Amino acid sequence: xxxxxxxxxxxxxxxxxxxxxxxxxxxxxxxxxxxxxxxxxxxxxxxxxxxxxxxxxxxxxxxxxxxxxxxxxxxxxxxxxxxxxxxxxxxxxxxxxxxxxxxxxxxxxxxxxxxxxxxxxxxxxxxxxxxxxxxxxxxxxxxxxxxxxx
Numbered sequence: 603x604x605x606x607x608x609x610x611x612x613x614x615x616x617x618x619x620x621x622x623x624x625x626x627x628x629x630x631x632x633x634x635x636x637x638x639x640x641x642x643x644x645x646x647x648x649x650x651x652x653x654x655x656x657x658x659x660x661x662x663x664x665x666x667x668x669x670x671x672x673x674x675x676x677x678x679x680x681x682x683x684x685x686x687x688x689x690x691x692x693x694x695x696x697x698x699x700x701x702x703x704x705x706x707x708x709x710x711x712x713x714x715x716x717x718x719x720x721x722x723x724x725x726x727x728x729x730x731x732x733x734x735x736x737x738x739x740x741x742x743x744x745x746x747x748x749x750x751x752x
Contacts, residue, residue: 637746656698
């Protein structure tokens with residue numbers, strides 16, 4: 603019996619689809635579906651090997667917020683404390699994406715009650731980190747599937 607780990611199994615399916623199935627398909631819609639499935643298999647393999655990329659995003663955002671609260675501690679200790687409480691209240695038991703949702707919602711609620719400069723800084727922090735995450739996620743977009751929509 604051959605023993606393979608999950609990533610090896612996904613790679614085998616990927617090779618089979620790309621080597622055997624895709625070349626035999628003449629229907630363009632079916633070819634796009636296989637291309638999208640291949641891209642998905644790549645992403646799942648990477649997540650199995652490296653974990654959910656949202657974990658990294660959470661760590662970076664929490665680090666940014668910790669730095670911000672450190673700076674705010676002297677000039678606006680109430681806001682610093684409110685941000686720390688928002689970070690602490692985000693629960694991680696439902697996974698990294700739910701944690702991120704709770705984190706952003708909590709910090710955003712705090713930011714609405716701050717001065718315009720702090721509000722803008724928090725907004726920019728969240729926007730910039732989301733743009734970075736979206737840029738990293740863009741590599742998992744299947745161009746064939748996008749082109750098929752045109």
